[in-house]
Amino acid sequence: MNKPMMFILFMSILLSACGSQPSWENEEIAAASDRIMADNVETRWTIEDGQTSEPGREALIRLEIRKDGGKPIEAFDINHEKLLHLIVISKDLSYFNHVHPEYKGNGVFEIANDFPAGGEYRLIADFKPTGGDSMTKMEWVKLGGEPAAPIPVVPDANWDKTVEGKRVRLSIDRLGVNEDTTLSFFFTDGKTGQPVTDLQPYLGAIGHVVILSEDGERYVHVHAEKGQGTGPNAVFETRFPKSGVYKIWGQFQVDNHVFTVPYVVNVP
Ligand SMILES: [Cu+2]
Incomplete structure (x- = not known):
């Protein structure tokens, strides 16, 4: 081997050594930058109107989840017992x-939904791509056909509701902007007044609570406190981002049946 060849061989060994030594670091950096965050995820929603006659109409909701480069996100982690x-x-x-669309592969979820009328709807998806953050994606969609006459959103005079034979009283410890607060639901039998002590876990927690601002723009995250029993209390933690009117839907399960209790509150 001549001298220039020796030199090239030596340099290439040196370079490959330099290149290979920190490769695990490079992989880690790559992994960190590959972490799927909400800002790098695009969702495309489509609604296929069914052929059913109004007022009730079944339509197929289709949701495609992609990275912002356009590649489908293939893998999702189960979160509260569901992929999405x-x-x-x-x-x-x-x-x-509140429904759980079927995963079709290739980042596509689908479900048929019975809409009560035409008009605009807010669709909100919660999911966690594998190796990514938990995220929420929202979209307004418009369904063909005649919309129903809008029902005004009016704050409740009291937070005492009876739904499907259960009396559910809500109390909120601090109703203010950007304050950590707790929502406590207290359940009694609507007829006997006896405390309800047989709440069943629903999606891996004592219940599920959704909060949306009156204009549909702010979806408020809510977490059930851990280690709760089976009633008569169910406690959740949240924080309202802005003053205004919000609707709260509490979902709970008794006798293998889920019921939904709505409240409207004004956050001063
Ligand atoms: Cu769900």
Whole structure:
């Protein structure tokens, strides 16, 4: 081997040594920058109107989840027992549905939904790509057909509701902007007044609470406190981002049946 060849061989060994030594560091950096964050995720929503006659109409909701480069996100982690949680709310907040679309592969989720009328709906998806953050993506969609007459969103005079035979009283310890607060639901039997002590876990917690601002723009995150029993109390933690009117939907399960209790509150 001549001298220039020796030199090239030596340099290439040196370079490959330099290149290989910190490669685990490079991988870590790559992994960190590959971490899927909400800002790097795009969702494309489509609604395929069914052929059913009004007022009730079934339509297929399709959600494609992609990285901002356009590649589908393939893998999702189970979060609260499901790969994806979808909330469907009418523009006037009178209609609420919480469903779990089927994963079709290639970042596509689908579910048929029975909409009460045409018009605008807020779709809210909660999911966690594998190796990424938990995230929420929201979209307004418009369904063909005649919209229902809007029902005004009016703050409740009291937070004492009876739904499907259960009396549910809500108390909120601090109702202010950007304050950590707790929502406590207290359950009694609507007829006997006896405390309800047989709440069943729903999606891995004592219940599920959704909060949306009156204009549909702010979806407020709520967490059930850990280690709760089976009633008569269910406690959740949250924080309201801005003053205004919000609707709260509490979902609970008794006798393998989920019921939804709505409240409207004004955050001063
Ligand atoms: Cu869900």
